[in-house]
Amino acid sequence: MNWFKYSSPQAFYPLAGKLIPWFAAAALGLMGVGLYLGFFVAPTDFQQGESYRIIFVHVPAAWMSMFLYVLMALWAGLGLGLHARASFMMTQAIAPTGALFTFLALLTGAMWGKPTWGAWWVWDARLTSELILLFQYIGLILLRASIDDVRRADRASAVFALVGVVNVPIIYFSVKWWNTLHQGASVSMTASPKMATTMVTAMLVMTLGFWMYSIAVTLARMRCVIVERARQPSWGTQAPAQDVAEVRECSGGV
Amino acid sequence: MTPRQKRFGLIGLGLLALGVASMLVLNAFQSNLVFFFTPTQVANAEVPKGRGFRIGGMVEAGSLTREGDGLTVHFIVTDLAKRVPVTFKGILPDLFKEGKGVVAQGQLGPDGTFLASEVLAKHDENYMPPEAAAALAKAKAAGAQSSRTLVIPPQ
Numbered sequence: 001m002n003w004f005k006y007s008s009p010q011a012f013y014p015l016a017g018k019l020i021p022w023f024a025a026a027a028l029g030l031m032g033v034g035l036y037l038g039f040f041v042a043p044t045d046f047q048q049g050e051s052y053r054i055i056f057v058h059v060p061a062a063w064m065s066m067f068l069y070v071l072m073a074l075w076a077g078l079g080l081g082l083h084a085r086a087s088f089m090m091t092q093a094i095a096p097t098g099a100l101f102t103f104l105a106l107l108t109g110a111m112w113g114k115p116t117w118g119a120w121w122v123w124d125a126r127l128t129s130e131l132i133l134l135f136q137y138i139g140l141i142l143l144r145a146s147i148d149d150v151r152r153a154d155r156a157s158a159v160f161a162l163v164g165v166v167n168v169p170i171i172y173f174s175v176k177w178w179n180t181l182h183q184g185a186s187v188s189m190t191a192s193p194k195m196a197t198t199m200v201t202a203m204l205v206m207t208l209g210f211w212m213y214s215i216a217v218t219l220a221r222m223r224c225v226i227v228e229r230a231r232q233p234s235w236g237t238q239a240p241a242q243d244v245a246e247v248r249e250c251s252g253g254v
Numbered sequence: 255m256t257p258r259q260k261r262f263g264l265i266g267l268g269l270l271a272l273g274v275a276s277m278l279v280l281n282a283f284q285s286n287l288v289f290f291f292t293p294t295q296v297a298n299a300e301v302p303k304g305r306g307f308r309i310g311g312m313v314e315a316g317s318l319t320r321e322g323d324g325l326t327v328h329f330i331v332t333d334l335a336k337r338v339p340v341t342f343k344g345i346l347p348d349l350f351k352e353g354k355g356v357v358a359q360g361q362l363g364p365d366g367t368f369l370a371s372e373v374l375a376k377h378d379e380n381y382m383p384p385e386a387a388a389a390l391a392k393a394k395a396a397g398a399q400s401s402r403t404l405v406i407p408p409q
Contacts, residue, residue, distance in 0.1 A: 043383030045381050046386070047351075048349065048377065052381055077265050080261060081258060116348075116349050116377055118347030118349075119372075125289065162269060166273060166276045178288045179290050179291075179310060181357050184379045185379060186379040186381065194379050195382065196382045196383055196386065
């Protein structure tokens with residue numbers, strides 16, 4: 001099977017349409033199981049009591065915020081290197097989901113910080129660098145929106161995405177490199193988890209669920225981007241065959 | 255070299271240069287990026303003078319005393335090497351406990367006492383059920399566990 005044929009928007013469009021319901025269903029199922037494990041099965045924590053349970057949303061969201069940025073930068077690099085318009089479209093399609101997870105991580109972090117640390121917000125290295133990540137996502141979306149010519153917008157936002165990738169290791173290692181109020185990593189590649197097993201399981205199931213969600217919305221947004229660009233006269237090629245209702249649905253939102 | 259390889263090479267080189275540059279910048283700002291100073295740094299006079307800063311460490315066990323007004327508290331912050339006495343008037347966060355982490359914002363008084371205007375609790379990255387924590391404490395008391403990272407042993 002020739003996978004490269006799906007790098008053409010016309011071939012990708014129907015494939016994405018077929019895949020979306022599966023990923024959406026998997027996302028719903030996994031998030032349901034993850035939340036159930038986190039809220040009803042995982043034990044109470046010995047020092048924080050029940051308030052630690054926000055970890056089951058906070059940590060997966062924070063992981064996704066960083067991972068999606070790296071993924072987005074990867075597509076941006078591929079787009080610049082290969083002059084592939086589908087790669088640029090992926091960069092465009094991932095950005096809003098990344099921004100959403102960054103905001104979710106910051107919001108749940110504030111809700112967790114108040115009862116445990118005693119403050120909604122502090123300017124320590126971890127929190128500040130994650131806030132900068134949110135600004136990067138927003139900046140990227142705004143930069144693209146501010147340039148009318150699609151090809152110039154693609155290239156400018158790809159360079160912006162690539163430059164911003166330096167912040168990701170800074171976020172991840174900030175709790176190691178500097179004194180921070182934020183605690184260190186409980187789960188990492190190099191050490192055994194510093195949490196009870198059910199807690200780790202719930203967190204990983206939630207992460208998988210967030211993954212499936214991200215794939216589903218990114219595919220849906222890709223379809224919209226394809227339709228939108230097909231309608232632009234500068235593109236010059238035929239639009240993928242679809243009915244008008246779908247075009248209208250896309251230009252309405254998402 | 256094809257134009258495509260050249261483009262990828264340029265992107266790689268650009269990222270490398272950017273990475274090195276940001277590493278140098280972060281190194282230069284090292285001392286400004288810390289959220290708090292340790293009692294050892296306070297003792298060695300490595301803290302900013304004449305302006306407020308934060309100290310962080312552990313609340314020494316048995317050091318917490320309350321004044322008659324019920325609001326003013328005294329405790330000692332330690333990093334197990336040096337100790338700094340702290341005075342604070344206000345409400346302590348729920349997780350504030352002797353033997354646990356704390357970060358206090360304030361100024362160093364002339365007598366070496368840290369006058370805090372805000373006290374934050376710093377918790378660690380270990381999460382476990384209370385029974386496991388009790389079992390660990392018991393095992394530690396018996397000298398069975400020497401590890402500092404409270405990793406739960408498999409059952």
